[in-house]
Structures are given as structure tokens and as C-alpha cells.
Amino acid sequence: MVSEGSSDKGLLELRKVTKVFGGLTAVDDVSFSVRKSEILGLIGPNGAGKSTIVGLVVGALKPNSGDIFFNGKTLLHLKPHQVVERGICRTFQVEKPLLNMTVTGNVLIGALLRTPDRAEALDRAKGIIERVRLAHVAHVLAKNLTVQDRKRLELARALATRPTMLLLDEVMAGLTPLEIDQSLELLRELRDEGLTILIIEHVMRAIMNISDRIVVLDYGKRIAEGSPRDITEDPAVVEAYLGKKGPRNG
Amino acid sequence: MGMKDPCRASWKKYAPPILAAIVILVPLAVPSRYILRTLVNIFFFAALGCAWNVIGGYAGQLSLGHSAFVAMGAYPTALFLLNWNIPPWIGFIPGVVLALIVAYLLGHLVFGLRGPYLALSTLAFAEILRILLLHFREQTGGSLGVTIPFKGTSVWKLQFASEQPYYYICLGLLGFCLYVTNRIHHSRMGYYLQAIKENQDAAENLGINLSGNKVKALMISAALTALMGGFYAAYFYYIDPDSVAGMDLSIKILLVAIIGGVGTVWGPVGGACILVVLTEASNYLFGGGRAGASLIIYAIILIIVVLFSPRGLIAFLPGGARSYRRE
Numbered sequence: 001m002v003s004e005g006s007s008d009k010g011l012l013e014l015r016k017v018t019k020v021f022g023g024l025t026a027v028d029d030v031s032f033s034v035r036k037s038e039i040l041g042l043i044g045p046n047g048a049g050k051s052t053i054v055g056l057v058v059g060a061l062k063p064n065s066g067d068i069f070f071n072g073k074t075l076l077h078l079k080p081h082q083v084v085e086r087g088i089c090r091t092f093q094v095e096k097p098l099l100n101m102t103v104t105g106n107v108l109i110g111a112l113l114r115t116p117d118r119a120e121a122l123d124r125a126k127g128i129i130e131r132v133r134l135a136h137v138a139h140v141l142a143k144n145l146t147v148q149d150r151k152r153l154e155l156a157r158a159l160a161t162r163p164t165m166l167l168l169d170e171v172m173a174g175l176t177p178l179e180i181d182q183s184l185e186l187l188r189e190l191r192d193e194g195l196t197i198l199i200i201e202h203v204m205r206a207i208m209n210i211s212d213r214i215v216v217l218d219y220g221k222r223i224a225e226g227s228p229r230d231i232t233e234d235p236a237v238v239e240a241y242l243g244k245k246g247p248r249n250g
Numbered sequence: 251m252g253m254k255d256p257c258r259a260s261w262k263k264y265a266p267p268i269l270a271a272i273v274i275l276v277p278l279a280v281p282s283r284y285i286l287r288t289l290v291n292i293f294f295f296a297a298l299g300c301a302w303n304v305i306g307g308y309a310g311q312l313s314l315g316h317s318a319f320v321a322m323g324a325y326p327t328a329l330f331l332l333n334w335n336i337p338p339w340i341g342f343i344p345g346v347v348l349a350l351i352v353a354y355l356l357g358h359l360v361f362g363l364r365g366p367y368l369a370l371s372t373l374a375f376a377e378i379l380r381i382l383l384l385h386f387r388e389q390t391g392g393s394l395g396v397t398i399p400f401k402g403t404s405v406w407k408l409q410f411a412s413e414q415p416y417y418y419i420c421l422g423l424l425g426f427c428l429y430v431t432n433r434i435h436h437s438r439m440g441y442y443l444q445a446i447k448e449n450q451d452a453a454e455n456l457g458i459n460l461s462g463n464k465v466k467a468l469m470i471s472a473a474l475t476a477l478m479g480g481f482y483a484a485y486f487y488y489i490d491p492d493s494v495a496g497m498d499l500s501i502k503i504l505l506v507a508i509i510g511g512v513g514t515v516w517g518p519v520g521g522a523c524i525l526v527v528l529t530e531a532s533n534y535l536f537g538g539g540r541a542g543a544s545l546i547i548y549a550i551i552l553i554i555v556v557l558f559s560p561r562g563l564i565a566f567l568p569g570g571a572r573s574y575r576r577e
Contacts, residue, residue: 058455060451079454079459080454080455081454081457081458081459081460084454084455084456084457085457089455089456089457090455092451092452092455096449096451096452096455097449097452098444098445098448098449098452098453099448099449100448101444101445101448105441108441109441109442109444109445109453109456109458110456110457112438112441112442113456113457113458116437116438118436118438157452157456158455160456161456161457
């Protein structure tokens with residue numbers, strides 16, 4: 001089922017990446033790649049190693065072995081801020097807004113990465129705030145936002161750094177079905193404009209709906225890769241989620 | 251984004267030039283040496299507060315050891331003048347360079363640490379310097395300190411019998427510190443420091459070089475502090491390890507910024523006014539026998555500020571809240 005390594009060289013490529021925390025192998029010899037301008041869904045039960053992979057790609061964590069390439073160049077020796085400069089930006093599963101700054105201020109700081117000119121950065125920030133539907137709270141301090149708006153702010157801030165690739169770690173948790181649809185629409189638009197997206201999501205309806213391809217992890221191992229349709233029919237995936245004899249978890 | 255109050259608008263328009271004119275004309279109109287000395291003290295501490303604010307206020311990296319940088323400016327200035335007759339306006343340069351180098355090295359060493367560890371390591375750093383100054387008696391005079399003899403008014407050696415020249419020099423230095431912090435406040439670096447203060451992980455994830463920006467902020471802060479240290483030596487004619495490298499001075503510097511308003515350009519000026527005036531008042535009321543009374547007063551003000559206006563007293567002024575940038 002699982003092919004060794006990835007023959008199709010993508011924009012982002014993980015090659016035999018392993019990360020061990022103490023005695024726990026959080027990511028175990030995982031290889032996959034993300035092609036340019038596609039949306040790749042990364043799914044798996046809790047503790048499968050999804051967020052760890054995001055941490056490894058952006059340089060917040062260093063793998064014990066393996067290598068990660070972006071545009072054909074390794075990312076391993078880069079610090080997190082240098083990875084962002086290269087064009088990869090993540091969002092945090094637990095939002096990390098700059099609490100005492102307004103929504104505009106938060107996004108502005110992201111935009112300043114690409115221009116030292118405040119007026120230009122502010123212009124771009126305003127455009128992005130419109131786009132993620134935060135205009136009504138543009139001047140509200142981040143600490144006073146609802147959870148949903150904080151999620152949007154995570155996305156807005158990441159977009160402001162003008163990434164070529166986005167890593168989205170559960171940006172839809174807590175959103176209403178209508179809001180999820182709006183988010184999906186936005187992500188599709190972004191992909192059509194050329195952005196490459198790796199998305200982790202527990203909302204299955206969303207991830208099945210939007211992903212061009214899906215990689216499934218379980219206990220740190222890649223157990224499947226394919227189109228959403230293939231994945232749902234894959235016995236290994238069904239077992240990982242549901243277990244052999246009845247449900248393992250809700 | 252407040253209401254457009256015509257009264258406030260005209261206040262805003264006319265207050266700065268009027269205040270500037272008063273500050274410049276005071277020495278000509280006020281004959282009292284005591285009042286001028288108090289004002290120089292205010293300028294001096296305001297400038298130090300500004301310098302501390304760059305790293306402690308904007309970047310939120312608490313330094314409890316800034317007196318070390320005062321000493322780095324003060325000792326070379328005093329020793330060059332005493333030993334080789336090099337005037338203070340040249341003698342301060344090696345001190346500033348030294349402070350820049352030390353800040354660069356110290357920054358790389360301690361900015362891996364966060365929170366209380368950073369504060370403690372800066373505190374230890376200043377203590378080590380103070381002990382070294384005590385130890386190398388031959389060069390530094392040890393606990394006796396360095397006394398600079400006054401040999402009559404000399405512009406070349408920045409020695410003046412009257413108070414007025416010092417007033418203008420210190421005012422100029424304060425102006426320079428305010429100019430630098432104002433530039434930072436409105437620059438990309440200012441935004442980056444604020445982001446670092448708010449959340450380091452988020453800042454890093456927005457492409458901000460954490461250690462690079464923190465080290466740069468510390469270097470700017472240290473250089474300005476050393477510059478004021480140079481002025482200290484030239485103005486007081488006497489330095490010793492306890493007065494320029496002691497913890498009292500470090501605490502007083504950060505109180506100026508915290509009481510006035512951390513992360514604002516003008517906050518330290520307000521903080522210095524309050525602290526210096528209260529110190530003078532307590533010395534007058536309680537006399538030399540109970541000189542420690544001013545320390546109790548600092549403690550009380552600090553408690554009041556932390557409890558009721560943790561962002562500093564500038565937040566109480568009309569329009570003061572706008573001194574803090576939020577977007």
C-alpha cells in the first residue's frame with residue numbers, strides 16, 4: 001500500500017523523517033510530498049504526529065533523522081523565522097495572537113516582513129483583513145476576539161507574510177457549518193491563485209471536501225496516501241479510525 | 251480614535267512649542283542652583299529610562315542590570331580624563347563602544363533565557379561588574395572611587411563653575427535619547443520588538459528574528475545608557491562602584507520607565523519627574539538622617555502603579571493612552 005519514498009518531487013518534500021520525544025516516536029520514518037498549488041490534507045487520530053510534522057517543517061523542532069526539502073533545498077539548518085522568509089508560514093492550533101494589539105496591528109506585523117514601509121504594509125493588511133472577514137473587528141484588540149475570529153486572525157497573519165505555502169493546523173475548529181463553507185471557499189480561491197496548502201483538520205466534512213490528496217498518519221507512521229475517495233475506502237485507514245472490532249474512540 | 255475635542259486639539263497643537271520654550275528658557279530665568287540641579291537630575295534619569303525602555307519596555311525583556319552600562323560609560327570617561335587629560339566628550343566614546351560589544355556578547359548569551367531567568371542573569375551581570383570594579387583597585391580606585399579634580403571652567407574639558415551648561419548638555423542628551431526611541435517607536439523594528447514582547451512564538455512565526463532584534467535593542471539601549479554614564483562622570487566629578495554599578499541605580503532606572511509608561515516615548519520623562527521630585531521632597535522632609543525614606547516612597551509608588559495603572563501613569567494623561575501603539 002505505502003510506496004517507499006516519494007517519486008514525485010513536490011514543492012515540499014519530507015524524506016524519511018523521524019522525530020523522537022523521550023521514548024515516544026512521534027513521527028516515524030515518514031515520507032511524502034506536497035505538490036505546487038495543491039491542497040494536501042494531513043489526517044490521523046489524536047497523537048498521530050500531525051502537529052509535530054508542522055513543527056518540523058517550520059523549524060520549531062529538529063528531526064532525529066531524515067530531511068525536509070522546500071523548492072529542492074533543505075530546511076533543516078534554518079531557524080523558524082528564516083523558514084517564514086523562504087515562504088512557508090503556519091498557523092497555530094492553539095491561537096497565539098498578539099493580545100494587546102488590534103487585529104490590524106497583528107496583520108500589519110506579518111505584512112512588514114516583505115516591506116519596511118508602514119503605509120504599504122497597512123494597505124496589504126487591510127486587504128487581507130477584508131478577505132478573511134475580519135473587517136468588522138479590525139480595530140478590536142486581539143485579546144477581546146471570539147475564538148472563531150482568533151482562528152481567522154491566525155490565517156490572516158500567516159497570509160500577510162506572503163507565503164508560497166501555508167500550513168494550517170486546525171483553523172476550522174469551533175466554526176459553524178456556514179463559516180466552514182466560507183473558509184473552504186477562501187482556501188480554494190487561494191489555491192487557485194497558486195498557493196500551496198497543507199491542512200490538518202478534524203472536521204472530516206471539510207477535509208474530504210477540500211483536499212486534492214490526503215496523507216493519513218497513525219502512531220507517527222504514514223499509513224495511506226491518495227485521493228479523498230481512495231482514503232475512505234482504505235482498510236488501514238478505517239482500522240486506524242474505527243479499530244478492528246468496533247469503535248476505538250468517538 | 252477618540253472624540254474630536256477642539257480644546258484638546260489646540261492643547262495638542264500649542265503645548266509642545268510652549269513647553270519646549272519654557273524648558274529652554276528656565277536656566278536664564280531661574281537663578282536657583284538647587285532647582286537647576288534637580289532639573290538636570292530629571293533629564294538624566296529620564297534619558298536613562300528612555301534607554302532602558304528600548305529593551306525593557308518595547309521588547310519586554312526585563313533587565314535588572316542596566317547600571318552596568320552606566321558604569322561602562324562612566325569609568326572610561328573619568329579615567330581617561332584623570333590619567334591622560336582626555337576630555338569627556340571624547341572619553342565617553344570608548345565606554346559606548348565597550349557597552350556595544352558587551353551588549354552584543356551578553357545578548358547572545360542571555361536571550362535564550364526567558365522571564366525571570368533573563369532578569370536574574372542581567373542582575374548577576376551587573377553585580378559581577380561591580381565586584382570587578384571593587385577588585386581592580388589599582389585601575390579603578392576600588393571602593394574609594396574616582397575623583398575628578400575641578401580645575402576651573404573649561405569648555406574643552408566640559409568643566410563649568412555654573413550649572414547652566416550642564417543643564418543644556420543633559421537636555422541635549424535627553425533630546426537625543428527621545429529622538430532615538432521615537433525613531434524606533436515608528437519603525438519596523440519597533441513593531442517587531444512589540445510583537446516579541448507580546449508573544450515570542452507568534453513573532454518568530456511571522457518571520458521575526460527573535461535574537462537578532464533583541465540583541466540589536468539591547469545594544470542600542472546599552473549605548474545610550476553608557477552615553478549617560480559618561481555624562482554622569484563629567485557632571486558629578488566622582489564615581490564609585492556602588493553609585494554607578496549598584497543595584498539601586500538599576501532599580502531606579504527601570505522604575506522611571508515603569509512608573510512613567512513602558513513602551514512609550516514620553517513615559518520615562520514623566521516617571522523621572524515624579525521620582526526625582528519625590529526623592530528631593532523626602533530628603534527635605536525626613537532629612538539626611540533618614541535618607542532611606544525615599545526608597546520606601548519608591549516602593550509605595552511602584553505598588554500603586556502596578557495595582558492601578560500597570561501600563562504606567564502616562565495612561566492617566568489626556569490622550570495618554572495613545573502613547574501606546576496598538577496597531
